[in-house]
Amino acid sequence: MKQHLNTLFVTTEGTYLAKDGMAVAVRMEKKTRLRIPLHNLDGIVCFGRVGVSPSLMAICGESGVTISMTDAHGRFRAAIIGYSPGNVLLRRTQYRVADDPSKSCEIARIMVAAKLANCRAVLLRAARDSRVESRRSTLTTAARRLVTNLEAARACDSLERLRGIEGEGASTYFEAFSAMVNVPEDAFQFTSRSRRPPLDPLNALLSFLYALLAHDARSACEAAGLDAAVGFLHRDRPGRPGLALDLMEEFRPFLADRLALSLINRRQISASGFTTSPTGAVNMNDATRKTLLKAYQVRKQKTMLHPFLQEKTSVGIMIHLQARLLARHLRGDVDAYPAFVWR
Amino acid sequence: MPYTEAELIPLSALQHLLFCPRQAALIHVEQLWAENRLTVEGMHLHRRAHEATDELRGDTRIVRGLALRSLAHGLVGMADIVEFTPNDETRATTLRTTPLRGLFQAVKAEPAAWQVTPVEYKRGKPKSDESDRVQLCAQTLCLEEMLMVKIAEGSLFYGKRKRRTRVLFDAELRATTVAAAERFHQLFSSGVTPPAVYSAKCDNCSLISLCLPKIAGRGLAQQFLNRQFSLALSMEAPRSDPDDHEESA
Numbered sequence: 001m002k003q004h005l006n007t008l009f010v011t012t013e014g015t016y017l018a019k020d021g022m023a024v025a026v027r028m029e030k031k032t033r034l035r036i037p038l039h040n041l042d043g044i045v046c047f048g049r050v051g052v053s054p055s056l057m058a059i060c061g062e063s064g065v066t067i068s069m070t071d072a073h074g075r076f077r078a079a080i081i082g083y084s085p086g087n088v089l090l091r092r093t094q095y096r097v098a099d100d101p102s103k104s105c106e107i108a109r110i111m112v113a114a115k116l117a118n119c120r121a122v123l124l125r126a127a128r129d130s131r132v133e134s135r136r137s138t139l140t141t142a143a144r145r146l147v148t149n150l151e152a153a154r155a156c157d158s159l160e161r162l163r164g165i166e167g168e169g170a171s172t173y174f175e176a177f178s179a180m181v182n183v184p185e186d187a188f189q190f191t192s193r194s195r196r197p198p199l200d201p202l203n204a205l206l207s208f209l210y211a212l213l214a215h216d217a218r219s220a221c222e223a224a225g226l227d228a229a230v231g232f233l234h235r236d237r238p239g240r241p242g243l244a245l246d247l248m249e250e251f252r253p254f255l256a257d258r259l260a261l262s263l264i265n266r267r268q269i270s271a272s273g274f275t276t277s278p279t280g281a282v283n284m285n286d287a288t289r290k291t292l293l294k295a296y297q298v299r300k301q302k303t304m305l306h307p308f309l310q311e312k313t314s315v316g317i318m319i320h321l322q323a324r325l326l327a328r329h330l331r332g333d334v335d336a337y338p339a340f341v342w343r
Numbered sequence: 344m345p346y347t348e349a350e351l352i353p354l355s356a357l358q359h360l361l362f363c364p365r366q367a368a369l370i371h372v373e374q375l376w377a378e379n380r381l382t383v384e385g386m387h388l389h390r391r392a393h394e395a396t397d398e399l400r401g402d403t404r405i406v407r408g409l410a411l412r413s414l415a416h417g418l419v420g421m422a423d424i425v426e427f428t429p430n431d432e433t434r435a436t437t438l439r440t441t442p443l444r445g446l447f448q449a450v451k452a453e454p455a456a457w458q459v460t461p462v463e464y465k466r467g468k469p470k471s472d473e474s475d476r477v478q479l480c481a482q483t484l485c486l487e488e489m490l491m492v493k494i495a496e497g498s499l500f501y502g503k504r505k506r507r508t509r510v511l512f513d514a515e516l517r518a519t520t521v522a523a524a525e526r527f528h529q530l531f532s533s534g535v536t537p538p539a540v541y542s543a544k545c546d547n548c549s550l551i552s553l554c555l556p557k558i559a560g561r562g563l564a565q566q567f568l569n570r571q572f573s574l575a576l577s578m579e580a581p582r583s584d585p586d587d588h589e590e591s592a
Binding site: 147150309335337338341343 | 373375552553580
């Protein structure tokens with residue numbers, strides 16, 4: 001498997017990416033500003049108006065480098081992906097499981113339980129670090145309530161109910177979320193998730209990070225030979241990568257939420273890095289976006305022990321390993337999907 | 344019953360099968376492939392062997408990258424090198440003057456007058472198992488079918504030794520090769536990947552991170568989840584944290 005984890009993020013509109021031998025040439029105002037060998041890359045994400053040459057698309061497809069095109073806010077629009085690993089048997093198994101509500105539920109409830117456990121871990125971790133008694137009690141109360149949701153999720157045998165439990169857990173978690181913010185700025189307080197559009201800076205941060213995570217989860221599904229569009233927890237909807245969304249659930253709290261909180265609490269990102277449009281939609285400025293992208297990459301390079309495989313791995317490779325474990329479970333090698341539970 | 348063209352399996356699959364049936368299934372049934380140093384080196388060695396065209400060396404015509412197949416055994420692939428040596432002076436003239444296509448026809452017309460020798464390049468040193476010999480023997484089965492010759496021996500060239508090792512295609516090796524081809528055809532049509540069995544050789548396998556032999560098939564995932572969730576429910580705060588390092592710095 002590929003051990004490097006470099007994603008090239010192109011954030012300057014008007015940039016043109018071309019093939020230069022076995023490298024990507026990054027051109028701005030007709031000058032080549034940067035050359036990156038393809039073997040150092042596993043993905044390219046283009047934000048907004050960025051051009052890509054056809055020959056670069058072809059070579060990226062062949063060498064397994066996914067090119068994602070998003071709008072300026074990181075919302076996914078299109079991807080250029082090479083041949084998927086041709087494991088038609090794995091995909092057929094995936095579809096059969098997705099068509100079977102009780103089998104889907106067996107996998108989905110593990111994913112939801114892992115997500116709730118990881119949300120709880122984020123809350124408890126913040127409670128331990130918090131010096132303010134009122135916040136600490138908000139966080140531990142929310143963590144306690146998540147125990148009920150988690151136990152219900154583990155015993156749940158209906159996808160419909162499971163989605164309800166997941167929703168309840170998410171509201172409990174996000175209601176307490178602001179208690180994890182240690183800076184006085186009001187801008188970073190919120191009580192619920194707003195996505196379309198994000199209505200405050202914290203929501204804008206989370207949406208952007210989730211978009212990055214979805215890109216990685218999609219690549220991980222494809223690399224493991226799975227169909228990223230067909231999920232177990234997330235229902236099929238054209239244009240939605242259901243399985244990638246399933247796979248990222250367990251990583252949202254651990255990877256995205258904690259990163260957003262760290263950046264705010266360490267004052268690497270401040271309220272002045274956001275603009276509000278007349279409709280109330282909040283966008284981040286270029287400098288904030290760059291800080292965020294860099295921090296995300298740095299976090300993916302951190303190493304940790306994979307709890308199930310008992311192998312040292314990087315945080316970024318974890319998503320790939322989970323996709324692979326899911327594929328192995330579908331093919332009958334592993335008796336259950338061993339989700340990532342942060343401890 | 345001969346196989347159809349659609350049913351042909353790559354010659355290299357036999358080697359995978361003999362190394363490990365699960366590896367063969369992961370590569371050919373599940374279409375997974377992971378490159379590591381060993382496979383890249385092997386590819387490099389092969390590319391050199393396949394880049395050249397045919398050449399004449401003394402009374403031997405050396406043909407590189409010859410496409411092979413056998414409908415009798417359902418095999419398809421390529422030979423690194425096949426050497427054609429005539430038994431007498433008249434054939435030696437034919438060898439020197441005819442283009443490749445004519446040479447193959449000459450061999451087909453008078454198989455007894457020619458000595459045909461397949462040579463396979465391998466990185467490293469001879470293996471303890473017989474997978475290299477089986478692969479070479481499978482090439483021989485193809486050549487014999489295509490050129491209607493009888494081939495008694497071939498050789499393996501090992502990158503580390505830089506010397507040829509003779510391989511005799513006796514009845515035993517042929518039987519092993521034919522049986523391996525049949526086993527692979529069965530494995531491929533069943534579509535079922537055999538369970539993993541961890542052993543020392545797994546550590547050198549390029550597919551180890553896809554195969555996960557230590558965790559597969561042991562029924563441990565459910566136990567793992569039960570333990571993880573009960574520990575997660577009883578914890579005060581997570582202990583492992585990749586961010587700790589940075590925060591303390």
